[in-house]
Every structure is written in structure tokens, then in C-alpha cells.
Amino acid sequence: DVKVTQSSRYLVKRTGEKVFLECVQDMDHENMFWYRQDPGLGLRLIYFSYDVKMKEKGDIPEGYSVSREKKERFSLILESASTNQTSMYLCASSLIGGDAYEQYFGPGTRLTVT
Amino acid sequence: TQLLEQSPQFLSIQEGENLTVYCNSSSVFSSLQxxxxxxxxxxxxxxxxxxxxxxxxxxxxxxxxxxxxxDSSLHITAAQPGDTGLYLCAGGVLMNYGGSQGNLIFGKGTKLSVKP
Incomplete structure (x- = not known):
């Protein structure tokens, strides 16, 4: 079974803090994704990566950056957290090309910025 | 912009009932999940x-x-309380990265509640 783990289930941070969210997958997947999920807005793609050292902006990259130094690890960074970044953050991974882009999700990190 | 619309947004039913959730788009998707x-x-x-x-x-x-x-549909027969949850459809979209790479476009979901 694919396992995607996220470093924290719940986080509370103050406005202006730098926040790191870590994601690790154990199935040798090439692709990794970061989403945020908000009521009424659904899942929105922040950044994705198809390979180590590669990163691409998704639909809402502003205020975020990412790092992928190793294949199994994809980190999301909030450079200066703001209250409008309070959300559920979901990491996902998938195989390259095949399996019709099936993505496997971690349990999520519920981030609150006060 | 490709969009997936799900309906209904909320659904509350009794155990044993049948239900159908819909996922619609004007765009063609390579796959749907x-x-x-x-x-x-x-x-x-x-x-x-x-x-x-x-x-x-x-x-x-x-x-x-x-x-x-x-478009796609999900039909549940004789729903049970364990079916309660948020159902999301997602369409596969080919990305131009020199190979068969794809991302997913997600609908906003249908929140299903099955009461015993």
C-alpha cells in the first residue's frame, strides 16, 4: 500500500512565522503535490513536482514555496504565515505517466495562523 | 479553465436508501477518479x-x-452510515512536460450523511 505521511496533523502558528510542512511517501513515486482545502472552495493546487529538484506553480502559489531535495520528500514552506493561510493542507503523490494519474493522499495538516 | 461541477452539494438520507451523485464538465478528461x-x-x-x-x-x-x-456518476445502493463522507470527483488532465504526465482537476465535493 502507498503510504504518504505528513509531519504534523495539527499546527498553530503566529502571523509572520515561517512554517514548514513536510511530506514523505514510501512508494518511489515520481510526482508529488501540495493542495489546500477550504470549505466551499474544494482542493486547490499550490505546487507540484514531477522530479527531484523540479517544482512548478499550481493555481495558488502566492505566499508559498516548496523544496524537493529527495525523491520521497516534498516540503511546503510558508515564508511569512498570514491568517488567510489557515487551512487544511494535503500532500499527494502519484506514479509518472501511468495509472491515469491516480494520486494518493496523506492525512492532512490542519494549520491555524493566529 | 477546466471545471468539474458536482451535484448535489449536500445529501442527507436514511440508511437503506439509494442515491446518485453527479460530476459534470464541458471538458473532456483522459480519466476520472x-x-x-x-x-x-x-x-x-x-x-x-x-x-x-x-x-x-x-x-x-x-x-x-x-x-x-x-461526466461521471456515482450510485450507492442501500446506503449505510459507514458511507458518510465527502465524495470528490477528479478529472485527469494531460500536462505538457514531454511525457504522459498529468494533474487532477477536483470538483468541490458532495457531502453525504447517512442516518441510521
Whole structure:
């Protein structure tokens, strides 16, 4: 079974803090994704990566950056957290090309910025 | 911009009833997936359909991909409280990265509540 783990289930941070969210997958997947999920807005793609050292902006990259130094690890960074970044953050991974882009999700990190 | 619209947004039914959730778009997708998400957890993949007209069954759940690959439905027979959750459809979109790479476009979900 694919396992995607996220470093924290719940986080509370103050406005202006730098926040790191870590994601690790154990199935040798090439692709990794970061989403945020908000009521009424659904899942929105922040950044994705198809390979180590590669990163691409998704639909809402502003205020975020990412790092992928190793294949199994994809980190999301909030450079200066703001209250409008309070959300559920979901990491996902998938195989390259095949399996019709099936993505496997971690349990999520519920981030609150006060 | 490709969009997936799900309906209904909310559904509250009694145990034993049947229900259908719809996922519609004006765009063609290379594949379509259904996920179920429980509160405080990440989405879990239920099924992937790739061929127009395809029907897949997973116990009491029946998934159908439209002939034109623009829409899909999820039908649950004799719903049980354990079916409660957020059902998300997601369409596969080919990305131009020199190979068969794809991302997913997600609908906003149908929140299902099955009361005992």
C-alpha cells in the first residue's frame, strides 16, 4: 500500500512565522503535490513536482514555496504565515505517466495562523 | 479553465436508501477518479475510469464514465452510515512536460450523511 505521511496533523502558528510542512511517501513515486482545502472552495493546487529538484506553480502559489531535495520528500514552506493561510493542507503523490494519474493522499495538516 | 461541477452539494438520507451523485464538465478528461474523504483525513481513492461508457462496481457503489468522457456518476445502493463522507470527483488532465504526465482537476465535493 502507498503510504504518504505528513509531519504534523495539527499546527498553530503566529502571523509572520515561517512554517514548514513536510511530506514523505514510501512508494518511489515520481510526482508529488501540495493542495489546500477550504470549505466551499474544494482542493486547490499550490505546487507540484514531477522530479527531484523540479517544482512548478499550481493555481495558488502566492505566499508559498516548496523544496524537493529527495525523491520521497516534498516540503511546503510558508515564508511569512498570514491568517488567510489557515487551512487544511494535503500532500499527494502519484506514479509518472501511468495509472491515469491516480494520486494518493496523506492525512492532512490542519494549520491555524493566529 | 477546466471545471468539474458536482451535484448535489449536500445529501442527507436514511440508511437503506439509494442515491446518485453527479460530476459534470464541458471538458473532456483522459480519466476520472472518485475519492472519499472522512472528516480530518485525506481523500482515499475509490476508483478510476478511463474509457467512455465504462462502468465499475465496488460492492454497493457503481461508477459510470460518460460516453464523451465529460461526466461521471456515482450510485450507492442501500446506503449505510459507514458511507458518510465527502465524495470528490477528479478529472485527469494531460500536462505538457514531454511525457504522459498529468494533474487532477477536483470538483468541490458532495457531502453525504447517512442516518441510521
Amino acid at each position: 472518485w475519492y472519499r474523504q472522512e472528516p480530518g483525513e485525506g481523500p482515499v481513492l475509490l476508483v478510476t475510469v478511463v474509457t467512455g461508457g465504462e462502468v465499475k462496481k465496488l460492492k454497493r457503489l457503481t461508477f459510470q464514465f460518460g460516453d464523451a468522457r465529460k
